[in-house]
Amino acid sequence: MLSKKMEKAFNDQINAELQSYYLYLSMSVWFTSQNLEGFAGWMKIQAQEEMAHAMKFFDQIHERGNAVKLQAMDTPKATWKSPLEAFEAAYKHEQYITGRINNLVKAATQENDYASNSFLQWFVDEQVEEEASAMAVVDKLKMVSDHPGGLYMLDREMAGRGAGGE
Numbered sequence: 001m002l003s004k005k006m007e008k009a010f011n012d013q014i015n016a017e018l019q020s021y022y023l024y025l026s027m028s029v030w031f032t033s034q035n036l037e038g039f040a041g042w043m044k045i046q047a048q049e050e051m052a053h054a055m056k057f058f059d060q061i062h063e064r065g066n067a068v069k070l071q072a073m074d075t076p077k078a079t080w081k082s083p084l085e086a087f088e089a090a091y092k093h094e095q096y097i098t099g100r101i102n103n104l105v106k107a108a109t110q111e112n113d114y115a116s117n118s119f120l121q122w123f124v125d126e127q128v129e130e131e132a133s134a135m136a137v138v139d140k141l142k143m144v145s146d147h148p149g150g151l152y153m154l155d156r157e158m159a160g161r162g163a164g165g166e
């Protein structure tokens, strides 16, 4: 069984992952409004991954014999000045989530909760990928910023996610 402290921390993380889901879904809506369907699709898949992250914590809490407590969600930001600003925000958000995962590992270690520590290692590795994939898009957006038409080529590339992409 999880300690009360870890149970609360895991429930808080369900909320954080669902907020990530909501943020990326909102970015997907915004990209659609900008006629950038490739970016919109990429963000929709990212949102689905966040839902899967939330459900990993959801299932883990139940497997440990504890109680899931769902919490209120915040309305996500809905507009960004540019695709670059949106992806810089996504990268910053992933850094925030990495910090949260690190804090969970710290708490599990302090409690000698080896099962939670083992469970959390998947997220430690996942966050390396999450930051890298957001940063890769930030870098590409910076590269195409001076090239008219580059954004549309990148949009086509982004559409490849889910079709053998990451």
Ligand code: FEO
Pocket: 017, 020, 049, 050, 053, 094, 097, 130
């Ligand atoms: Fe669930 Fe993007 O971290």
